[in-house]
Amino acid sequence: MRPPLLDPLFAEATTLTGIGPKVEKLLKGLLGVNEREVRVGDLLFHLPHSIIDRRRQPGIAGAPEGAIVTLKVLIDHHQAAPTSSRAPYKVYANDDTGEIQLVFFHARRDWLEKTLPVGETRYVSGKVEWFNGRPQMIHPDHMVDEEAFAEMPLIEPVYPMTAGLSPKTLQKAITAALDLLPVLPEWLDEAHLAREHWSDFDEALRTVHRPEDPKDIDPASPNVARLAYDEYLASQLALTMVRSHMRKTAGVARQASGALKAKILAALPFELTPGQTQAIADIEGDLAAPTRMLRLVQGDVGAGKTVVALIAMAGVVEAGGQAAMMAPTELLARQHLRAIDPLCEAAGIKAALLTGKAKPAERRAILEGLESGEIDILVGTHALFQAGIEFKDLALAVVDEQHRFGVHQRLALQSKGHGVDVLVMTATPIPRTLVLTYFGDMEVSQLPDKPAGRLPIETRSISLDRLSDVVDGLKRALTSKQKVYWVCPLVEESDVIELTAAEERYATLKQVFGDQVNLVHGRMSAAEKDAAMQDFKDGRTRILVATTVIEVGVDVSDANIIVIEHAERFGLAQLHQLRGRVGRGDKQSTCLLLYKGPLGETAKARLTIMREINDGFLIAEEDLRLRGEGEILGTRQSGLPGFRIAQIETHGGLMETARADARLILANDPDLIGPRGQALRVLLYIFGRDEAIRLLRAG
Numbered sequence: 001m002r003p004p005l006l007d008p009l010f011a012e013a014t015t016l017t018g019i020g021p022k023v024e025k026l027l028k029g030l031l032g033v034n035e036r037e038v039r040v041g042d043l044l045f046h047l048p049h050s051i052i053d054r055r056r057q058p059g060i061a062g063a064p065e066g067a068i069v070t071l072k073v074l075i076d077h078h079q080a081a082p083t084s085s086r087a088p089y090k091v092y093a094n095d096d097t098g099e100i101q102l103v104f105f106h107a108r109r110d111w112l113e114k115t116l117p118v119g120e121t122r123y124v125s126g127k128v129e130w131f132n133g134r135p136q137m138i139h140p141d142h143m144v145d146e147e148a149f150a151e152m153p154l155i156e157p158v159y160p161m162t163a164g165l166s167p168k169t170l171q172k173a174i175t176a177a178l179d180l181l182p183v184l185p186e187w188l189d190e191a192h193l194a195r196e197h198w199s200d201f202d203e204a205l206r207t208v209h210r211p212e213d214p215k216d217i218d219p220a221s222p223n224v225a226r227l228a229y230d231e232y233l234a235s236q237l238a239l240t241m242v243r244s245h246m247r248k249t250a251g252v253a254r255q256a257s258g259a260l261k262a263k264i265l266a267a268l269p270f271e272l273t274p275g276q277t278q279a280i281a282d283i284e285g286d287l288a289a290p291t292r293m294l295r296l297v298q299g300d301v302g303a304g305k306t307v308v309a310l311i312a313m314a315g316v317v318e319a320g321g322q323a324a325m326m327a328p329t330e331l332l333a334r335q336h337l338r339a340i341d342p343l344c345e346a347a348g349i350k351a352a353l354l355t356g357k358a359k360p361a362e363r364r365a366i367l368e369g370l371e372s373g374e375i376d377i378l379v380g381t382h383a384l385f386q387a388g389i390e391f392k393d394l395a396l397a398v399v400d401e402q403h404r405f406g407v408h409q410r411l412a413l414q415s416k417g418h419g420v421d422v423l424v425m426t427a428t429p430i431p432r433t434l435v436l437t438y439f440g441d442m443e444v445s446q447l448p449d450k451p452a453g454r455l456p457i458e459t460r461s462i463s464l465d466r467l468s469d470v471v472d473g474l475k476r477a478l479t480s481k482q483k484v485y486w487v488c489p490l491v492e493e494s495d496v497i498e499l500t501a502a503e504e505r506y507a508t509l510k511q512v513f514g515d516q517v518n519l520v521h522g523r524m525s526a527a528e529k530d531a532a533m534q535d536f537k538d539g540r541t542r543i544l545v546a547t548t549v550i551e552v553g554v555d556v557s558d559a560n561i562i563v564i565e566h567a568e569r570f571g572l573a574q575l576h577q578l579r580g581r582v583g584r585g586d587k588q589s590t591c592l593l594l595y596k597g598p599l600g601e602t603a604k605a606r607l608t609i610m611r612e613i614n615d616g617f618l619i620a621e622e623d624l625r626l627r628g629e630g631e632i633l634g635t636r637q638s639g640l641p642g643f644r645i646a647q648i649e650t651h652g653g654l655m656e657t658a659r660a661d662a663r664l665i666l667a668n669d670p671d672l673i674g675p676r677g678q679a680l681r682v683l684l685y686i687f688g689r690d691e692a693i694r695l696l697r698a699g
């Protein structure tokens with residue numbers, strides 16, 4: 001049960017004056033709130049990114065060009081423009097030092113006469129511009145009388161905005177939300193607070209929203225740091241609670257003699273790399289232990305994670321259990337099944353694919369096979385978590401290329417089996433702080449080495465003006481039977497435009513290469529995509545024009561050229577993922593980055609990094625440096641998904657402390673029932689990490 005004192009923060013934002021359904025919709029986008037209404041509390045975590053300083057009061061004559069100033073003036077006279085002319089409306093005002101014109105376009109005369117009455121004193125604040133030696137202020141931001149001026153904050157927070165929302169509306173809503181902030185119990189340790197010079201939670205919030213000094217909104221300031229720490233602590237508490245719950249309900253040791261593994265190894269056309277062997281050994285250790293496995297396998301694109309997963313799954317199958325493997329897209333799920341099926345057959349393992357597109361009869365047969373235990377391995381998308389799918393004995397869940405495997409997903413998995421072991425695979429070299437953020441104390445295995453014989457991919461950047469040279473190059477490549485991916489530009493916000501671009505490129509290439517070219521894009525049905533991939537794999541087509549659907553995981557090991565059009569629009573992580581579609585065999589591969597100039601600084605830096613670095617780990621480091629952590633996780637928005645205040649670059653150092661703090665707290669009070677425990681429950685609700693509370697005995 002949510003503590004009633006939090007009710008005001010959980011009230012719908014539309015209960016605030018000035019926020020109707022239209023504004024709420026804009027706020028949803030701005031605050032990143034999906035799937036529920038915007039709450040009063042959400043507004044409080046929308047922090048200003050800068051300030052406008054109105055403290056300067058130099059007098060009219062002393063107001064510097066272009067500066068924001070506040071002036072105390074006497075209104076002298078109004079000069080309305082003749083209705084026929086486009087000239088602005090002007091109000092002349094003065095102080096002891098000189099005269100200024102206040103300038104208005106499309107002015108409403110009656111309103112201006114009321115706001116700036118002749119003969120009275122007013123305070124105006126805005127930007128001063130000097131025009132032919134005379135100062136002007138165009139559309140002052142504030143025009144108030146003595147009384148209102150006393151209330152006016154001279155330092156004004158500026159918030160991240162969205163089109164259509166007025167800063168004043170947002171400002172007012174946040175102020176109203178602050179007024180509703182209840183007095184909350186302190187959940188941090190007093191000594192810790194004193195050591196860091198942090199203030200109370202509510203004081204910290206008030207200070208950032210009502211800054212009295214530019215440093216009050218600095219992310220490194222004690223105020224913001226306190227809030228970021230609270231957010232980390234909430235997340236670490238939730239993860240630790242789920243983890244200890246998982247450990248408590250755990251207890252299935254899956255002991256395999258390795259017979260199935262041996263059969264798979266014998267059927268593999270290659271030797272495992274040392275990294276693969278080590279990761280498999282780590283996993284076997286976890287599976288044999290009576291605790292639940294929660295392991296992340298990190299390996300660069302092409303490192304060979306699939307086979308590691310397969311051998312893990314074979315282990316639990318041999319011990320009598322079942323495994324599920326979840327891919328981010330249906331295309332990848334199908335590819336996974338195709339990759340593992342021959343090996344499963346060799347080992348006598350029954351694998352099946354379940355997607356949303358399965359026909360009812362087919363689906364029923366699969367569900368029956370799962371319940372009876374006839375099917376050993378089920379491959380699908382993340383929908384396997386949700387749908388009404390019952391396993392006879394689900395022992396292992398493999399989650400491929402999914403960076404977020406948080407509290408929510410873990411709880412969903414709880415319902416699918418007893419003590420299900422979890423293996424997450426990712427090509428994204430997630431920095432340690434982020435592993436902690438998303439997975440808590442998940443174990444990590446790395447595949448540091450690529451399979452033997454792989455050559456570094458040669459990467460070149462070429463201006464789009466030289467498109468015809470590139471096409472000529474492809475003609476030569478095709479005569480020597482090479483295979484080419486052609487990735488079409490990423491179009492933010494519109495997959496329709498993205499599709500059009502791909503179709504156009506497909507049409508032009510088809511004129512040159514005829515039936516050797518094919519197209520694959522996200523709007524195609526799964527079967528169509530599949531057929532296009534299979535034709536390419538089998539060599540019936542040799543150039544595959546694609547939208548970014550091929551971004552992760554697609555494996556055609558003899559494709560060795562990739563052209564990425566408008567490479568300047570992609571992030572580093574994405575470019576590296578795309579490039580990883582080639583260089584998967586023992587032939588020399590090439591990546592051509594086609595860009596449209598002129599390039600901005602960041603785009604230039606990205607292309608240079610791509611040309612010079614082949615290693616995903618180093619690229620991720622550069623990425624973090626260039627873009628911040630959002631990009632690392634493949635998201636386009638800035639900031640950490642799921643985190644509203646904490647920023648890794650500034651607050652990352654607090655994460656370890658929060659983690660240690662969370663462990664200590666739960667060691668002393670595992671059910672959060674003491675006074676501090678009760679306060680911490682409030683914290684969990686405030687940051688939306690309360691799902692974990694359900695796991696507590698006294699919850």
Ligand code: ADP
Binds near residue numbers: 272276302304306
């Ligand atoms: P990723 O780690 O990107 O998921 P995959 O598992 O798709 O990589 O493997 C990439 C390619 O490398 C596949 O064609 C796979 O069969 C092959 N492969 C995997 N392990 C090895 C190995 N030890 N030696 C040679 N090829 C391998």
Ligand code: MG
Binds near residue numbers: 305306400553
């Ligand atoms: Mg993969």
